[in-house]
Every structure is written in C-alpha cells, then in structure tokens.
Amino acid sequence: MTNNSRVKKIGVLTSGGDAPGMNAAIRSVVRTAIYHDLEVVGIRGGYNGLIEGHFTKMGPRSVSNIINLGGTILKSARSSEFRTKEGRAKAFEHCQAQGIDALVCIGGDGTFTGAQIFSEEHGVKVIGVPGTIDNDIFGTDNTIGYDTALNTAMEAIDKIRDTATSHSRIFFIEVMGRDAGFIALNSGIATGAIDILIPEHNDSMEELFTTFRKAQKRGKNSSIVVVAEGETLASTYELAKKTKVEFPEADIRVTILGHIQRGGAPSCADRVLASRLGFGAVTGLMKGLTNVMAGIRSNQLVYTPIEDAISKNNEINQDLLQISEILAL
Amino acid sequence: MTNNSRVKKIGVLTSGGDAPGMNAAIRSVVRTAIYHDLEVVGIRGGYNGLIEGHFTKMGPRSVSNIINLGGTILKSARSSEFRTKEGRAKAFEHCQAQGIDALVCIGGDGTFTGAQIFSEEHGVKVIGVPGTIDNDIFGTDNTIGYDTALNTAMEAIDKIRDTATSHSRIFFIEVMGRDAGFIALNSGIATGAIDILIPEHNDSMEELFTTFRKAQKRGKNSSIVVVAEGETLASTYELAKKTKVEFPEADIRVTILGHIQRGGAPSCADRVLASRLGFGAVTGLMKGLTNVMAGIRSNQLVYTPIEDAISKNNEINQDLLQISEILAL
C-alpha cells in the first residue's frame, strides 16, 4: 500500500451518489495540496470526466465559499465506460497528458472499486475518501454526509409526527439505505419510532402487529414506523397494506422521504469530518500511501486498504437495536 | 350575520387537516376570551369531540408553551357523523349541557360548512378561523399554515436541487394542493423551477417539452419541475414517464414531498396571523357576529360570511404566473 515516488500533481473527483460535505472534502484536498506545494486538478463528472478529460486547475480561491454547500461542485455521475478496460485506458492517457500522478476519489463502494482497478492497471496512486449518506463503508466510524442525512431525516419525521399525533394515525416512513439500516435505526431512535425495520435484522409481520397491539394497550394512539429502503420483509407500501388488513380501524399513511436526504447544507460534524479526511488523503499520498481509504476511527485519522473498505461491513451497533425497543415503551 | 345575545362561554375546536399555527390560534382564542372574562372550553378531536362530549376547561396556562408547536393540541379528525342531522343534534345537546353558546371552528372549507349548518339548525353562534396549508379560502390573504408549508416545501426543493445539479438530473417534485396551486406556484418561483404545473392553469405535455428543449439549448443541465397535487394534465409519475419517452437520454426522478408539508414549528408570519385571527374570532363573537370567518386582508382584520368563504375562490395571482415563466429563463 505504499509507493515512494513523489506525488506532484493530484486529481480530485467525486463519484456515485452525492452527499453533503463532498464540497468541504474537495476544498480540504485542494487547500492541503496547495499548502504543500502540490498542483491540484478538479475532474468534473466523476470517472466520465477522467475519460473525457474534463479537467480544471484548482487554486485556493476555486474552493472559496463552498464549505457550506450540499452537492458537489465537481459534479458526479456513474460511469459504465470506466468499468471497461478501454475506458480506463483513455482515462490514463488523460492523466499522463496532464501529469496527474495521484487521484483522490470521493465516494462510496463503487467509486473505490473503480479506483482500485485503475490503480492496479495503470500504476496511478489512488486514495479513497468515504462520501455517502448511507454510512456503509468499513474503515471509518462515519462517512461524509451521514450525519447531515440523519438530521434531515429526523427533522422530516419530527414534522410528520405533528400530523400523526393530531390525527391519531400510524405512519410508515421510508428512509434511505439500500443495504444498510444506519439512517433508519438512528433517525428512528431519535424520533421515538415505535418500530424500526432494517435489513440487518430479521423482522416479521407478526412481531410488528404485536408491537402495535402493545402500543394500543398502553394508550398510544399514534405511531411512527421507520423503514429502511433496503428492508427485506416487504416494501413500505406492502407493510402498510398488510397492517391495514390486520387493523382495519387504523388510519395508516406512507411517506417516502426520498432525495431530500441527499442534499442540504452539511452539518458541522460533516464539514469537520470532510476537512479532516481531505487533509488525510493528501498527506497520505505524500507519505507514499496508495490503494487505501482515509477514515476517522475513535477520533483518529486511519488508513484502511481499499480492498477491506469494499469487502468488509460496517456493523450496526447491537446495543442500539436493544435501546430502540426499550425506549419505544 | 349578527346576533346580539351576549356570549358567555366559547367552545374552540380544530377540524380537517392539521396546519402549523393552529396551536397559536387556539392559544389566542383562549387568552383573548379569558381576558374578556368569558369561559372557554376546548373540544378534542374536532366535531367528533363535540358529538361525544370531549370537553376540557381551558385556562391561560392550558395554552402555555404551544405557540411554537406544529399540529393541534386539541387534535383533529374528519367526522362523518357530524354530516348527519342526528350527529349534529347530539352535538347540540352537549353544547346546551355545557352552556356553550358560541363556537370558534379552526379549519378549512369542510369545517366551515359543518359550522354553518350547525349554526342554522341549532342557533349556536359560530365563527370560522381559516387554518389550512392550501390557502384555498376566500376572505383572507393567507390561511394559517400556508406560509410555513411554503417554507417547508421550498427548503425540501432546495435540498433536492443540490442533487439535481450534481447529477444533471430532471426532478418532478409534487407538493400539496388538491384544488389549488398556491404552494406549487410560490415554492416553484422561490426555487427557480423551470416549470410549475397547477390546476388553475391549462398545461400541455408539448409546452412542457418545449420548455425542456429551450433549457437544453441555453445549457441548463438540471431542472426542477414543481407539480401541484391537484394538477389535471397527468399524475406526477405519468408526467415523468411521458417526459422520459420524449427525452430518453435524460435522467429523470420523482419526489412526492408528502406529509412533511403539514408539520413543523410555525413560521413567524403564521404565528402572528393565528394570533390575530384568534383574537378577531373572539372579539367578533362579542360584537354579535355569527356565521362569518375572520380573515386578514391588506393587513386589516375583516369578517366574511361563511357562505362566501366556502363558495368563492381565492384566485391565483396572474402576474405570478407570468413572473414564473420569465424568471425560469
């Protein structure tokens, strides 16, 4: 994971789904590089931009006034061409022509897989920065964008709670997380959800019905159930339909929070995390690291082989599952 | 619309969909009444509560710390029983037993219709307070909850814009408004939507496609279209589907904002409006008014016959339609 040829010119790109804090990470990569007298080039549109040569020279003022913006000024895209040998060869030609000898790739699993293959094929140094709202990356306690997405989901559920309470309704609320229940579990605890359905836990309709029955007995007349997008028991609409069959009197509604969870001004925690990881990516490259991802664990900057970051799982905290049940009392 | 028997005891209820600021209105009704040495009773669960006698005596402290809360502490519901003569007769018995000689009914069209019939049948004085996020009530510039809903919708669309821009996508975003395009038109202007589809305006797919083509030519590579729930051209999903057929290269997404628009802490404008209308309702009853709705027009407290409030329409501002087209340039 180290390669001691000196880095002189860094390319930075964002790829995959956008996440709040990506701009703070770009800013940190650019300014840390310039501080250390390296050149930096912004690559627009993820790996497609690398293939098509959409490059912009970055100076310290190119990243002024972006730390507080959601989205990514470098734009993002999924690239099917980069999955081909030919696509990556084109990308490498551009790197050579530009003199780019290292890449900082901000994104998630897919982004890192692409980076790794590219590095192995063409010897360009790569370092990953975990930017995704899903928090499903091994090697860092939190990914960039996750904390902001939690707050966005929570604030939306808080608002829906007002209506649920006023009308004595049951709401099934779907939050993002195709493979991971982090957003659902944490936003569910934070909003006092009566039940939280996530892919990491085996759920059954019968258990859910029991939860509703207990709540009725305790005099709770409105309830929120938070469901992760990737829940395997049933789709959120089916969950609501089956519940209606079992409790025909209940007034049941569904809300899919959707894309609001990806945007917005990043939280303070996300801006600081992104600033640390962008800094860590550049200083890691300067130390000769490659094929690793920069992360923060236990408040320390650490580097994890990209292979591990991709193949291993970020585990859901078991005590949180227990707490979510106890507190829904 | 006047009835000079002196009011001594007022009942207050919220009915229909909840709206941010209803609590501020309840607080204002209660405190204004007490200030004028009237008794006030809270009726829980809208007209159902009137039928079933769910009454609570209200004092000045019953409404402490609620001005900033969404939803309604008196809860709301739609009541099919109140649509029957028998239902209303039961409700009147409870009013008599309690000595309630006037009702303040906070809600929308349906709420006011019920109030009017009840008043005509049983001689109880009624006054309406317009509380609905849709702003579709004649007789007031704004309804309680509308301004907050606008801000909520706008903030959600602002967030989605981050992703739309980062990924060069087209987003169709559906906002509330079953019969009225106020939320769509204003939140669409405020977020720079490329097109806004509302029931008050005849739209065609061809015009929409022309708008997209113009935008492409001008180099706009992401777009937001805001659609009112009540748009008659097609459902939001169908609009997206048809657009995809016309522009197969485009990356098109749909978000239905849903119930988040009903909740949340009321805006300053909504709290002040609710405070003024609650005050106006009680002082109106004291002056002998009945079967009217309190409203604010041109910053002045005015009373409109409930009949007009129900039958007439709050018109969409024509210059806003024009502005929305010019500014989407």
Added chain:
Amino acid sequence: MTNNSRVKKIGVLTSGGDAPGMNAAIRSVVRTAIYHDLEVVGIRGGYNGLIEGHFTKMGPRSVSNIINLGGTILKSARSSEFRTKEGRAKAFEHCQAQGIDALVCIGGDGTFTGAQIFSEEHGVKVIGVPGTIDNDIFGTDNTIGYDTALNTAMEAIDKIRDTATSHSRIFFIEVMGRDAGFIALNSGIATGAIDILIPEHNDSMEELFTTFRKAQKRGKNSSIVVVAEGETLASTYELAKKTKVEFPEADIRVTILGHIQRGGAPSCADRVLASRLGFGAVTGLMKGLTNVMAGIRSNQLVYTPIEDAISKNNEINQDLLQISEILAL
C-alpha cells in the same frame, strides 16, 4: 414621475445594509430585462462601484443558483463620496460611458435618497426596490428581507426560551430595528414575550415592573422581554440593570441577537417578493416611470414616488400592540 425616452441598458446595484432576498431581486431584474431584450450591467459595491466604474455585464447565467443565497453578490457599501456633487458627477460619467440610461437601486431610505438626487441632477432614470430587514419603508407592505429576519429572530428567541424556562430566568433580548419596532413586535408576539419595547410606543420602567409582578402572581417563572434596538426608554443592558434593582431575587440575562438577523437563506415569502419587485422595477422603467419605488400593497404591484417612500412612515399596526398585551396573559 414618467419620462418616455426608451430604456436600453439598465444598471443594478445594492446599497446599505444587506438583506436576505437581495440576490433574488438582482436575479429578477437581470432576467426580466434580458427577457425584454434590454442590456443589464451589475454595479459592484453600491454607489462606490458607480463612482469607480466597477461594472459587470450580466447574462441569464450570471444569476444562476443565487435565489437561495443571503447577502448580495453585487456587494454593498455605504458611500460618503456619493453624497457629494463631485462623486455623483463621476458616477454619471461612467453611466454615460457605459450607455446606462436607468438604474435599479435595491436598498433602504439612504439608497433611495441618493438615487433621487442623482436622477434629478443627471436625468438618469431611477427606480427603487425596498431591501432592508427593518420594514421601515413607506409604500410596500413588506420590505425584502423582513420576513426572513423575523423568522431568524423568532428561532433564536425560541432557543433562548428553552434556557429561560429550564432555569426560571428573565431574558431581555434585543432585536434589530434602529427606528422601527416591526421586528420586535412581530417576533415578540410569535414567541409569547411578556413585554415588547419599541420606539413607536411610550414605555415606562414602572409599567414593565407591573408586568413582571402580574406574571409572578400568575405563576409564570420565566419571561422573555423583546426590545427593539431603537427603544428610547433605556438601552437593553440598562433595562436589565434597573429590573435587577427592583427584583433582586430574579435571575436576569441579556442577549443582543445582532448580525445573525441580516443573513441566511431568504424565506419563500422574501424570494417571491423580491422576484415580483425586481420584475416590477424593470417593467416600471419600460413604462417610463422614474423616481418611484416598486412595492407590493394588498398583494398588488404599486409604485410610490421615492419622495413619499423616504418621507412617510410605515405605521406599526395598532391592533398588534393590543394583541401583544392580551396574549402575554
């Protein structure tokens, strides 16, 4: 107030204290002008920019993605040089050189005074757009930025209320408004302030003490007093000090909200207002209007002579004063 020479090239500037929504107004001026085939030039730094010739040609994309930003992309400043005949002469030379035949001046009283003199001296058409958080301009129901400032002040006071309640404290909170009590009165009503001190109303320490005594009797053990910056009875710190002398047991704190009230993403109402006024300014100039200010009264676009806008007062609503007392019960 009309001058029928056709306008061809418009200059737009922001001057005086910045207000959220100024960018939305700039965007609207630029796009409305371009839509009508007029040229538009942005003048940076208010009247200083006019004197020094800091001009930028504006196209439709110059104002992309700014509708949601606080502050002003054209920057603002107070200009002492523009108060001199020589300064204005220099400014006029630049206008002539550039072919600018009309100015849209976004700001407050001071901005309008400058515009009027300039127009009279040099025959350049001018139209004012009221942009100030203070709402102290005659000729428009609301100024741009006022609604946002109200929400910012209210949200800050809501937060302080948490501490006031938890610790049974009295807080004196100073909000902006050097000459006008609009922010204080409305944010005070919206947060349930026990008293609201504004320059438009004669207050006395004795009345304030009476209010506290009544509150104590009613069992209120925490209180918020909202004070306008321009209150004449005493400074906010002195008010607190005198209250402490009268109630030595009370735990009294002062918070000056300060500059947070000027910034932040504009509210939906402010963005729509700014869009309408920017549109109205350009179409007004096209109709030959000059030396007027565009405003919205009773939801209609209206033009007021700048002279009146400057010399007349926007009156505080008397019923709001009464409501503020009743509801603090």
Added chain:
Amino acid sequence: MTNNSRVKKIGVLTSGGDAPGMNAAIRSVVRTAIYHDLEVVGIRGGYNGLIEGHFTKMGPRSVSNIINLGGTILKSARSSEFRTKEGRAKAFEHCQAQGIDALVCIGGDGTFTGAQIFSEEHGVKVIGVPGTIDNDIFGTDNTIGYDTALNTAMEAIDKIRDTATSHSRIFFIEVMGRDAGFIALNSGIATGAIDILIPEHNDSMEELFTTFRKAQKRGKNSSIVVVAEGETLASTYELAKKTKVEFPEADIRVTILGHIQRGGAPSCADRVLASRLGFGAVTGLMKGLTNVMAGIRSNQLVYTPIEDAISKNNEINQDLLQISEILAL
C-alpha cells in the same frame, strides 16, 4: 466503584447549564428503569429540588413527546446549599423518605462533584451522565448537547458570513466555552474562519495581525475570527479594538452569540447519544456501579470513575488545530 445492594428506586435530576438532549436522556432513564421494573422519580430543579423534596413519580407517558425538546422538563439550577453538609443531609432525608437508593445526575463537572460527595457521605449510589454543550468532560468522546451547539453556532456564523462578504468586513464572533475551545475550534473549521482563538492554544496579537495581512495579500476581503469565551489573550471586544488600531481602514464588528447556543431541538446525534447514556446509566446502576459516569468512547458504552471525569481533561485534537490553519489558506 461497585456496590451490590439491589437498586429499586431511582431518582433522576438535571443540574448546571441546560443542554439540548437532556430531555432525551431523562426519557431514556425513565423508560429503561420502568422496562426493568424499577421505580423512577423525577427531581425538579437540580440539587435544590433534592433538598426541598420536589419529587414527581415518572411513568412511561411522563416522558412522551420530549425527545425533540431543548431545555429540561425537570428544570435545572445551581445550588449553593447543596455545597454545605447541612444541605446534603436534608437531601438525604428526602431520599430516605422516598426510598430512593440511586441517583442519575445529568450535568457537567459541578454536578458530578456534588454527586460524588453526596454518595460518599450518605451511601446513595450515584451515576453521572455528561450533559453540557462545552464537551469539557473526560470519559466520553462527546457530551450531550455539544453536537447541537456546534450546529447552532455554525448556522449563526454562516449567516454572519453573508453580511461579512457583502460588506467586506472582519467579524469577531464569540462562541461559548469558558474553559474549552471545542465549540470554537470545530465551528471555526466548519465555517472557514481565518483564525480561531481558544484557551488551549497560546495566541498573540502579532500572529493574528500576520494572518490578516496574509489574507489581504491573497485578496480575501472579508474574514471571520471565531473566539472561545474563555480565550485568555484578550476579551473579544478588546481583540476587535486592537485590530482596529492596527488596521484603521478595516470595517470590524463583534458578535457575541450567547445563549442561543444552549437551546433548540437536539440534533440526531445528541438524541441518540442521550438515549444510549440514559440506558447506560440505569443498566450501570443495576450492575452495582456507583460513583462513575456513563460515556461513549469509540462508539462503545464505557464507565469512568467520577473522580477521573472531574479531574482529567478532554484534550483538543491537535490535528484539528493544524487543519484549521491550512484550510484558512
């Protein structure tokens, strides 16, 4: 730190400065205790309430709808009487009379010191829960309320940045933190502050001036300096005054953010943290722990002797200091 007599009845109190998330912690203590068939009593007004016997029996519904509220429903106060042996003896009498055999004390250093002495003198089990916005407690990565305060400070500074940029001003912004620079350092990094002054770091006016000079050279014409309340170099007003003497042309302003930082709806991270710590406090007491504080380190629940929590320091992250300098480029 263990005492194996079985706990049957727990008292819970909040003491010291309030912090967002204290209510979430109370809710978690109450529901976890009830889940485990323990009785719980709420003590109102901190240690004063213990001395005066202000007790309320808590059930699961006593803590409904509070997870999202700032402040503390149990109220808080500093108690000079509890610092006396007599005061604590009175408190113990009430505990005995009530059958309270364990206390959960939510607060900061002062709260824990009181708990420890009380426990040593009277044998009542105590466990601390770190609730303070300052994050200055050893034994937990974050204290309850810190993350919310960071976001509040950051959002306020973001707003002030709008004005700073529009007017080319320098703003000195004071944030809370009497002994610790955590809020200043993190909110300063998150808002791109040009300099951050904290008590943990030796600063000099000369260094600050150098920073301003460099910024001027780089063409930065507006700057934010974030100052911790406990900065030792000079008061925030003095810093501004001295800077004005050195840079007489500069337009310099001061804002003291003040009490807004203590309030507001807790962030998702704070609600989850508070839920975990409340759970940890009760389960810790059940395992026989006493005189410890529950904390989360590296995402795991840990217990630290109260003695260490009080006497040791939570260290500022050194790499953050370095990053703050590099990124202000």
